[in-house]
Amino acid sequence: MLVEMQIGLCDSVGRGYTIPGGSAGHFKREGYTFDVGSSMMFGFGKEGTTNLMTRALESVGKHLDTIPDPTQIHYHLPVSKAHPDGLHVRVWRDYEEFVEELTACFPHEAKGIRGFYGECWKVFNALNSLELKSLEEPRYLLQQFVRAPLACLTLAAYVGVNAGDVARKHIKDPELLKFIDIECYCWSTVAAVDTPMINAGMVFCDRHYGGINYPKGGVGRIAELLVDGIEERGGEVRYRAGVQRILVENAPADGDPGEQSSRAVGVVLTDGTEIRAKTVISNATRWDTFGRLISEEQMPEAEKLFRGRYKLAPSFLSIHAGVKEQVLPPGTDCHHIVVEDWARMEEPLGTLFVSIPSLLDAGLSPEGTHLFHAFAPDWVADWTGLEPKAYEAKKERTADAIFKRLEAAFPGLAEATVYREVGSPRTHRRFLNRKDGSYGPIPSRRPRGMLGMPFNRTAIPGLYCVGDSTFPGQGVNAVVFSGFGCGHRVACDLGLEQGFPALDGPYNMLLGAIRDRV
Ligand SMILES: NC(=O)c1ccc[n+]([C@@H]2O[C@H](COP(=O)([O-])OP(=O)(O)OC[C@H]3O[C@@H](n4cnc5c(N)ncnc54)[C@H](O)[C@@H]3O)[C@@H](O)[C@H]2O)c1
Ligand SMILES: CC(C)=CCC/C(C)=C/C=C/C(C)=C/C=C/C(C)=C/C=C/C=C(C)/C=C/C=C(C)/C=C/C=C(\C)CCC=C(C)C
Numbered sequence: 001m002l003v004e005m006q007i008g009l010c011d012s013v014g015r016g017y018t019i020p021g022g023s024a025g026h027f028k029r030e031g032y033t034f035d036v037g038s039s040m041m042f043g044f045g046k047e048g049t050t051n052l053m054t055r056a057l058e059s060v061g062k063h064l065d066t067i068p069d070p071t072q073i074h075y076h077l078p079v080s081k082a083h084p085d086g087l088h089v090r091v092w093r094d095y096e097e098f099v100e101e102l103t104a105c106f107p108h109e110a111k112g113i114r115g116f117y118g119e120c121w122k123v124f125n126a127l128n129s130l131e132l133k134s135l136e137e138p139r140y141l142l143q144q145f146v147r148a149p150l151a152c153l154t155l156a157a158y159v160g161v162n163a164g165d166v167a168r169k170h171i172k173d174p175e176l177l178k179f180i181d182i183e184c185y186c187w188s189t190v191a192a193v194d195t196p197m198i199n200a201g202m203v204f205c206d207r208h209y210g211g212i213n214y215p216k217g218g219v220g221r222i223a224e225l226l227v228d229g230i231e232e233r234g235g236e237v238r239y240r241a242g243v244q245r246i247l248v249e250n251a252p253a254d255g256d257p258g259e260q261s262s263r264a265v266g267v268v269l270t271d272g273t274e275i276r277a278k279t280v281i282s283n284a285t286r287w288d289t290f291g292r293l294i295s296e297e298q299m300p301e302a303e304k305l306f307r308g309r310y311k312l313a314p315s316f317l318s319i320h321a322g323v324k325e326q327v328l329p330p331g332t333d334c335h336h337i338v339v340e341d342w343a344r345m346e347e348p349l350g351t352l353f354v355s356i357p358s359l360l361d362a363g364l365s366p367e368g369t370h371l372f373h374a375f376a377p378d379w380v381a382d383w384t385g386l387e388p389k390a391y392e393a394k395k396e397r398t399a400d401a402i403f404k405r406l407e408a409a410f411p412g413l414a415e416a417t418v419y420r421e422v423g424s425p426r427t428h429r430r431f432l433n434r435k436d437g438s439y440g441p442i443p444s445r446r447p448r449g450m451l452g453m454p455f456n457r458t459a460i461p462g463l464y465c466v467g468d469s470t471f472p473g474q475g476v477n478a479v480v481f482s483g484f485g486c487g488h489r490v491a492c493d494l495g496l497e498q499g500f501p502a503l504d505g506p507y508n509m510l511l512g513a514i515r516d517r518v
Helices: 052-059 095-105 107-127 138-147 149-158 163-170 174-188 197-211 220-232 301-309 388-406 425-432 476-493 501-517
Strands: 026-029 032-035 066-068 071-077 087-092 213-215 243-253 256-269 274-276 280-282 310-312 315-324 335-339 351-355 369-378 417-423 441-443 463-465
Touching: 026 220, 032 315, 032 369, 052 220, 052 476, 071 174, 087 095, 087 174, 095 107, 107 149, 107 163, 107 174, 107 197, 138 149, 138 501, 149 197, 163 174, 163 197, 174 197, 174 335, 174 351, 197 476, 243 280, 256 280, 301 310, 301 501, 315 388, 315 425, 351 388, 369 388, 369 417, 388 417, 463 476
Parallel strands: 071 335, 280 463
Antiparallel strands: 026 032, 066 213, 071 087, 243 256, 256 274, 310 441, 315 369, 315 417, 335 351, 351 369
């Protein structure tokens, strides 16, 4: 069985890369250990069922020490009549402390704040009481409904709902609604009205329940330990092994060896090596899986419908820098978000993100310095067709402008910078092998919560998708959930775990019909 074929990083010509982890990997430069992308870790809690990172490592016999972050985000938001010096909010690990800080900024919305975040807790508590496995496996789903009917009914009630609609039930102040928008935008890259409520429940509560915890040694340690665990259990992880094509051929059908059907039977690597397997799981985005690894002509109808519902999110402009420690006064938070003008929040380079994990783990940067990772959403189209010199100059110019804007929150930043390396959306496309370097799928029209998101099975037998183009979408712990679900579904399909084959067909037709109608 070929399970994780895509652990190694790839570059755009598909030669394959040398480190594991994708967006959640890390790389080293001149004594700094920089996170590729992901740096704010959910799912590392000790209790409940939503601590998916802890459980993923446990599943291969590994444990990673983490460092608790006292705040999730320090927001630096625009000036308004009510907040002439700008709106400054810290999302504290302690829920009450966060609610008190937000309420102090919007005292007239005290009830609305508790009402909205209280509804998020309803969703989270329901999620946190279920065993989290494949929702496209009817036996498991029925068991959960019998074991925890109230939790399942709660989730069923919210699965088609968006966070912005719930927020508007409780909150009237337009500035506070903007705050809820940035709370969603910073991880979903869309405003609250387009963000599924179940995902909002997960993010807005796990940060207080399990907390945000930084992996000691850097985010890339997660993937490195997973690789160790897989190899110790007899698995193999290949690097420099870019998949060029998924093989789809006529082969004996599941459950009826006498009948032939078109199915995925393996992959061809860029060096021509052919690997045959019963199961192929693609962790590439749906746009790369269908259209590149599977030809356009072989694209199933369901995938064409998916492209009507979802489009690619922008990529990022990333600045990986080293700064003198004096520029960060004691008490500086690890994660910051800066918005100077609400009207520009969703524009390219409009919202600035900053992550300074060496404040939590001093071993990540040389003595007397901190690593300073700043990034902002941006589109690849603005970076194409440039000569190498013009491309380099544009990267430096853009980084200078971003550092200048960050001076308001970090006075003296440009002068204190001792190392700087700039990545554009082209860099993301190249090293992560994601179409246009995209962060993931975003709805192309108002979504019905998560109902339009596909699970792991595809219309091609033997081919599964996993990662952020599958339910429940973007986010490291979200893609870990998709991994657990996919593993469970594949194990049932291969007869390694007990499923409910008689119900599979009708149940999956029903799920598909709901998905294709939203
Ligand atoms: N928490 C944060 O701060 C933060 C920041 C950035 C990104 N993220 C999250 O990380 C998530 C991404 O996770 P993911 O696992 O879905 O995607 P990913 O891009 O991280 O991983 C996909 C992997 O597949 C490999 N791959 C792609 N095409 C290949 C091919 N043809 N052959 C071989 N290997 C190939 C890639 O090289 C990569 O290693 C995003 O959804 C995003 O939310 C989080
Ligand atoms: C069948 C059906 C459909 C139904 C029935 C009912 C039920 C039972 C249901 C159920 C459901 C479920 C289970 C679901 C699940 C879900 C989940 C798990 C979810 C998760 C999610 C998560 C998330 C979203 C996350 C995210 C995160 C992120 C993205 C992050 C990011 C971040 C960033 C980028 C930022 C950074 C910052 C700075 C640096 C400042």
